[in-house]
Amino acid sequence: NAGVTQTPKFRVLKTGQSMTLLCAQDMNHEYMYWYRQDPGMGLRLIHYSVGEGTTAKGEVPDGYNVSRLKKQNFLLGLESAAPSQTSVYFCASSLGEKLFFGSGTQLSVL
């Protein structure tokens, strides 16, 4: 039982490049979330999903897109990366209210 798995763990991009972060959970959770963590800013919600095929905007959705084609996967896409998107990205899932976090992806945009 792996819990919440994020890939990749580290990535360096150049401005304007695109990439997709993958989050996979094996707990059959309905709800999934993407957060970004920046120093002094806490955890800010980017997008979330309440079930397969659904997505919703969080606090800071601009510049990101998401998809939840399968219940166990939640993808976060950056179409044209900007230095302001340098951050640690955490995926989380939940069945009710308790969130289970992945180990994070450290993304640097140069």
Next chain:
Amino acid sequence: GENVEQHPSTLSVQEGDSAVIKCTYSDSASNYFPWYKQELGKRPQLIIDIRSNVGEKKDQRIAVTLNKTAKHFSLHITETQPEDSAVYFCAASIQAGTALIFGKGTTLSVSS
């Protein structure tokens, strides 16, 4: 939308002292208030939570209090130990599956 303010941003205490972290929220419809602990380089983990129909909840050395009228809630850690050193986040949401909004975090340092 919901906005969660957290204070202080840093807190230093001596081992054995108590630590208190306070949060306020803006949306009166919020009814779930968890606290997460994040050790250096690790993922956040839930340590305690409280729902709006409860005023106080305890779990060993940690406790959370909620004042719905004033829209604030607090984390209390007694008899602090060096392993309590971490970043603590409060959060609020209206219901399960909706947006869980976090405060900016408090870095707690416990010195022995």
